[in-house]
Amino acid sequence: MKEGMPNNSTASISQARKAVEQLKMEACRDRVKVSQAAADLLAYCEAHVREDPLIIPVPASENPFREKKFFCTIL
Amino acid sequence: MAADGLHENETLASLKSEAESLKGKLEEERAKLHDVELHQVAERVEALGQFVMKTRRTLKGHGNKVLCMDWCKDKRRLVSSSQEHAVTMPCTWVMACAYAPSGCAIACGGLDNKCSVYPLTFDKNENMAAKKKSVAMHTNYLSACSFTNSDMQILTASGDGTCALWDVESGQLLQSFHGHGADVLCLDLAPSETGNTFVSGGCDKKAMVWDMRSGQCVQAFETHESDINSVRYYPSGDAFASGSDDATCRLYDLRADREVAIYSKESIIFGASSVDFSLSGRLLFAGYNDYTINVWDVLKGSRVSILFGHENRVSTLRVSPDGTAFCSGSWDHTLRVWA
Numbered sequence: 001m002k003e004g005m006p007n008n009s010t011a012s013i014s015q016a017r018k019a020v021e022q023l024k025m026e027a028c029r030d031r032v033k034v035s036q037a038a039a040d041l042l043a044y045c046e047a048h049v050r051e052d053p054l055i056i057p058v059p060a061s062e063n064p065f066r067e068k069k070f071f072c073t074i075l
Numbered sequence: 076m077a078a079d080g081l082h083e084n085e086t087l088a089s090l091k092s093e094a095e096s097l098k099g100k101l102e103e104e105r106a107k108l109h110d111v112e113l114h115q116v117a118e119r120v121e122a123l124g125q126f127v128m129k130t131r132r133t134l135k136g137h138g139n140k141v142l143c144m145d146w147c148k149d150k151r152r153l154v155s156s157s158q159e160h161a162v163t164m165p166c167t168w169v170m171a172c173a174y175a176p177s178g179c180a181i182a183c184g185g186l187d188n189k190c191s192v193y194p195l196t197f198d199k200n201e202n203m204a205a206k207k208k209s210v211a212m213h214t215n216y217l218s219a220c221s222f223t224n225s226d227m228q229i230l231t232a233s234g235d236g237t238c239a240l241w242d243v244e245s246g247q248l249l250q251s252f253h254g255h256g257a258d259v260l261c262l263d264l265a266p267s268e269t270g271n272t273f274v275s276g277g278c279d280k281k282a283m284v285w286d287m288r289s290g291q292c293v294q295a296f297e298t299h300e301s302d303i304n305s306v307r308y309y310p311s312g313d314a315f316a317s318g319s320d321d322a323t324c325r326l327y328d329l330r331a332d333r334e335v336a337i338y339s340k341e342s343i344i345f346g347a348s349s350v351d352f353s354l355s356g357r358l359l360f361a362g363y364n365d366y367t368i369n370v371w372d373v374l375k376g377s378r379v380s381i382l383f384g385h386e387n388r389v390s391t392l393r394v395s396p397d398g399t400a401f402c403s404g405s406w407d408h409t410l411r412v413w414a
Contacts, residue, residue, distance in 0.1 A: 016090035023097035037331035038116035044311040052355035065400040065414040
């Protein structure tokens with residue numbers, strides 16, 4: 001019969017099997033509700049916003065990029 | 076035998092339909108937990124104040140389009156790469172570059188299909204090219220690279236559809252990651268506290284999260300409508316953002332296993348090339364092909380600012396390690412530092 005064909009279908013079958021295995025694995029993972037996940041994202045932001053210089057700016061004297069004294073050079 | 080041929084075809088068809096039904100089940104499971112939208116939960120959060128962010132430094136030195144940049148952990152130095160002939164790189168497009176955690180080396184690569192590591196020296200008499208070490212070898216262009224937590228290992232992404240983990244010293248391939256159906260364009264390592272995973276994005280519109288030790292894909296997300304140009308983890312490691320040619324940026328939560336926000340506007344029609352979070356994760360900075368940078372409120376989903384200045388596509392964008400500024404690189408040959 002067509003000996004060339006089996007190579008192509010064998011590869012596609014093995015790929016299809018891998019896809020099914022991958023999906024089975026993804027299907028059984030634990031998930032949390034969006035409300036819970038969202039609450040955690042919010043909590044992280046709130047806990048760190050005070051240390052975020054782009055939201056709560058540090059005094060210009062402490063931010064070297066806002067200071068006019070420093071220049072950039074190519075090393 | 077004809078019978079065998081038929082048998083094989085049936086198996087292929089039945090496997091494909093099994094895959095389709097599993098995908099359907101996956102969507103059902105994800106939908107069950109979709110009880111609220113992120114921006115609704117964020118209604119109780121205070122709105123952000125007015126933003127005054129300006130270009131504080133413009134770095135001109137490249138002779139051509141800036142394609143990539145990275146900050147050194149010392150927060151004051153950065154490395155950038157561009158489309159031009161350089162003494163040390165024999166090819167024209169250096170598409171990826173990264174600073175080693177120690178600050179003592181940089182890695183870069185592009186159309187040469189390789190990722191090479193250069194120990195840094197500030198001795199003008201030393202020829203950096205002579206110390207160059209070829210570490211990674213792909214079968215197509217290198218689109219992204221990143222050192223892991225040490226100078227000893229490099230993670231690469233390639234136009235050949237794979238990602239790979241390499242030992243810098245020996246050049247040995249430690250792990251390869253197969254699963255993308257097309258060029259991989261970007262990657263980002265999870266913050267060290269959250270373990271050995273990384274996320275990649277590609278031309279197959281998929282973002283995939285990988286286990287670095289096993290080479291296994293642990294989660295995949297396919298909601299973008301075009302190439303994903305950039306992926307970046309939320310600072311807690313529980314989520315990541317993506318920027319795409321479909322003109323949107325999106326936020327995916329890893330524990331809810333789904334997309335939880337889309338950052339888009341009807342007026343934004345050009346692709347987002349590069350994204351990064353501010354230190355707290357509240358702001359998402361995104362550079363676009365329409366030369367602008369949009370600043371998004373990650374929680375509320377709204378745009379808080381639009382920054383003008385570049386005179387061509389913004390190709391790369393990174394917030395500094397201490398969060399005091401961010402740097403954008405552009406096809407206009409310059410880098411701008413904003414604060």
